[in-house]
Amino acid sequence: MANSPQAKKRARQIARRTEVNKARRSRIRTFLRKLEEAITGGDVKLAAVALKEVQPELMRGVTKGIMHKNTASRKMSRLSARVKALSV
Numbered sequence: 001m002a003n004s005p006q007a008k009k010r011a012r013q014i015a016r017r018t019e020v021n022k023a024r025r026s027r028i029r030t031f032l033r034k035l036e037e038a039i040t041g042g043d044v045k046l047a048a049v050a051l052k053e054v055q056p057e058l059m060r061g062v063t064k065g066i067m068h069k070n071t072a073s074r075k076m077s078r079l080s081a082r083v084k085a086l087s088v
Contacts, residue, residue: 031057047083
């Protein structure tokens, strides 16, 4: 348990940031789930729209420190390839 005033303050700050980060991560996962559903449903137009919505959310997660840049880029690349494969 935190004893010094600074350690107590850091514990409060961490708790606040954790809540914010959980919400952001959840938002990203929601967008990813919508895209997954469009891909599995085979709807090319819906998948393309969902992909355009996912991309800024993933990159926002990178700028906010929720995920690593390469992780987001890898996800986008793989999702783009899956959407592209639908249209062929």
